[in-house]
Amino acid sequence: MKLSKTEQVALISVVVTLGLTLLKFGFYLLTGSVALLADAVHSFTDTFTSILVFLGIKISKRKTASFPYGLYKVENMVSLFISFAIFYAGYEIVREAVAHPSGAINLPIVAAAAAAISTVVSYGLSVYKLKAGKKFNSPSLIADGHHSRSDALSSIVVLVGVLTGFDRIAALIIVFFVIKAGVRPFIDSLKVLLDASIDPETLLKVKDILKSDPRVVKVKSLKGRNSGSFKFIEAVIELKAHSFEEAHEVSEKLERAVKREIPNVDEILIHYEPVSRAHCRYAIPVVNENGTRLSEHLSSAPFFVLVDVDGEQVKNRKVIANPYAKLERHKGPMVAKMLAKNDVDCVIVSSEPPGGVKFILEGMGIELIIAHVDMVEDALKFALKEAQRTGSHE
Template identity: 30%
Template sequence: MASYRLTRDADLALTTNRTLAIAAASLVAGLVVLGLKFLAWYLTGSIALYSDALESIVNVVTALVALVAVHLAQRPADASLQYGYHKAEYFSAVIVGVMILVAAIAILREAYFGLLSPEVPAAPAQGLLISLGATAINLVWAQVLIRQGRKVLSPALEADGKHLMTDVISTIGVIIGLGLVILTGWAALDAILAALVAINILWSGWSVIRDSVGGLMDVAVPPETGKRIREVIAANAEGAIEAHDVRTRQAGKITFIDFHLVVPGTMTVDAAHAICDAIEAKLREAVSHAQITIHVEPEQKAKHSGIVVL
């Protein structure tokens, strides 16, 4: 068991370092893209490109909040937070969602004034090329964030990646729309595009907040994971009678599992402990970074309504 714990701690440390490195790189990428998008807006004066640049400010704030949250989430449990700081990432994702909503409202305001006084953007070709370069960076980095966020079970990184993908989609729409402005000379389309970007951002912000609130409310693991947990318990509890009241919750990369294990009333504490050790070892193989609590109870006090041990 000691060697297993050392391996588990080493894996967790490696995951932590990787998560922090990705969050830091995300901040750098966000600053580069922000500079490019504001340059595109400066050259053209386009409201649509301005809305795109404004969203990139949110991306930078998002990356900064994610970096702080990921760092905080790695802190070990202490006397005041005895279950650890893992939920810090959910709070950061909520903050990101709120920032997205604020940016969308600001963009809608600019779009409204743009509709009142429409103007055809200047130097559109240069602005579009710069915006395309920024979008390419965002596309690549969004895929990295989503993939790595899921791999290391980081809600903050995944939320950041999903928001970047929304940014990519909205920027592509802006670029296509500005191309139409150039071809048709319809200046009002610039402001309309900005409004559409804002609506898309609003939906993205709501999605991020909704998913984060689920984590804060201790939502259970997905059904397929729950099924796997029950199968592992049933297959690795030889000597026990049944398990019941199996409960799970997710907090960042940590999966909390607790249940009651029914054993014969005459079984020794030593034997019951050995069964618990066997179950815990197999559960940790099946579920990454699992924290497990098992309540052992004698047969005569059991509910007899749980998982039948194989």
């Protein structure tokens, strides 16, 4: 049987708590300290809690036909259970303090030594589990780490008890910390079980990754939830793509990027919608500043006419100069960048431009329409007719 790192940590915790049980029980027999006996019983129940953590981690890794989203939340259920165990530990301390075991103890120094060893071991175990739990993002290990910390605190109460009779004030102060240790796993596990959102920083990071592709116009909705060690994320994006295949390709690329850059993402689902073309900005390469006649070339056209169309109505029209028209090399990418900066959605040309330009434009989410006409008015008419025919500009 090959164990994962988190399973190993959980198993070590089982062995250590069982060892603590035996140690405390042995020293109870030796000294007759009722406080040590109570602590031994507590450690015995902790052994079962640790077994539960181990089983929880093991079960949570399963994905079956009846649990297609995985059983990750088993870990959160275990955490919730552990938070109750911590609260119970707090109750035990109070009871101990009130009951005030007054029976005579043999060898109080020996009993104190046992309590001191237990304190150190429990604290060490808590550090170990918290560290591994955070490293491997295991909520049940983190909860159990908090639990062991509360155990270390209750052992301090035993220590003070056997040395000084009983210090009720020490007990009450410690109960405060024990309850505090239980509140975190309680709230955290309830939140995950109720599908609370993942943290806003992670969502912001995901949004940045989605927006890194220039074809993504808008992130319309973004939500995510935790499940055990993992995150599930859903996004709706508005995409400037020219085909179903391209849209699919973009969303797959983004899904991979999110999985690569955000740790512990089990699944990210990107739903894409075409950009709504109610408002659309066309760019048409023209030969002069009047902006009436199309240029035969795209990147070396001296001017561009920019036309805003709302539905079927032309709203705005302006002519901009092309500062890269006379460039010897690389003018294709420069012009494409300039058009993208001017929020151009479509470029209308008279004839098919050289292959490279088309790909550069598409990469920036700009559609290329080939109109086979010479006049700007005809080119616009052609584009609007195309838009009507297809419902969009696809």
